[in-house]
Structures are given as C-alpha cells and as structure tokens.
Amino acid sequence: DAGVTQTPRHEVAEKGQTIILKCEPVSGHNDLFWYRQTKIQGLELLSYFRSKSLMEDGGAFKDRFKAEMLNSSFSTLKIQPTEPKDSAVYLCASSRQGNQDTQYFGPGTRLLVL
C-alpha cells in the first residue's frame, strides 16, 4: 500500500501570499492529521479529521490556517495570508480510525516564507 503522500515537498512564498498544501492519506485510513514542526516549538497539531469531520483545530492556528478534507482520500491545508513566522515543515499523518491506531506520517512540505 502507498504511504501518506504530500505535495509539494518544498514551497517558497512571499509574505502575504496564499499557499495550499496537499495530502493524500493511506488508503482506508479514516483519521487525518496536520502537524507543524519547527525547531523551537517542535511538533504541533494544526487539525485533526475523522471520517472527514473536523475533530480538533489547534487553537493557536485558527486565524490564518484552514484545513479541509474534500473527500476521504484528499485533504488541503491553506495558509492565508502567509507570514515569515509560518516557515516550517508541515506534516500530514493518517491512521485507520480510533485513538488506539498508529499514525503514519508523510514526507512533509518544507515551507519558506520570505
């Protein structure tokens, strides 16, 4: 089975731009997660979907970050407008369904905002 895929792998944006990151979970997985990773903050949850329903939205990220699950096999994370402090690695993960299930991560998108 294919793992979690993310595109693009690298993105460079100007301050104020809108960017959209994409994720395809493992086939058959119903839970999807978006995380952000920085050296200072480590791994932080942005959004969590179960069967396309938003279960949790990271409180600090509601303002300019919007994740959507358009169907069971595709999700997007929109950042609008981007700021230099958004420079980070954005990771998507998926799991079958249930709090007990292991999450598997995609390769990440490295975002640089100038």
Place this chain on the structure above:
Amino acid sequence: AQKVTQTQTSISVMEKTTVTMDCVYETQDSSYFLFWYKQTASGEIVFLIRQDSYKKENATVGHYSLNFQKPKSSIGLIITATQIEDSAVYFCAMREDQGGRALIFGTGTTVSVSP
C-alpha cells in the same frame, strides 16, 4: 493535562552498542497509547514501536524494545546492536483513549552512532 517529556537532548554511542532513551508522560486517562518515532536526516518520520497501557509485557520489534514502567509513567526506548543508520532524532508520543485528541509529542532525543 497531557504532557510528554524527553529530558535527554542528545546521546552519542559507538556502533554495535546499546542506547537507552528516557520518556515520561502525564495523563489523567486510565487507558492510553505510547509510541516511539524516528526522524531521519531527510526529515522523514517513521513509526518504530508502541506500547498500550493495558499491556504488561514490554513491546519488542527487531532491535527496538521498550521499558514500560507504568507506576513511574515512564516509557524508555532501548536500541540494541546500534548501527550507523540509527543516527536520528527519536520522538516519544502519547495518545489518550478517551481524550480523543491527536498525538502529543516529546521534544526529541538526537542519537549519534559512531563507527
């Protein structure tokens, strides 16, 4: 409140030796799940091993094993016969059964394996 703490920032070991990493967690839930992940130099995060709180036996997968001490809220990772390729950042993570929230991660331990 949930919390995962990894106090060791970095560890250096010689190849073919054993390395042990610490992780302590905080939870109010009686049922929870503990995970260890490895992040390679390329940035890829790979699942290694897990321990379910209700299981008394320590999990083992290949040359990875866990030292689960429930009364101490501790879940250590042990890597035996280390190889150069084990050089990476290792993250401990927890998820509560009832909380329904996503994984909570520790800050990671960087392991460097030298020949």
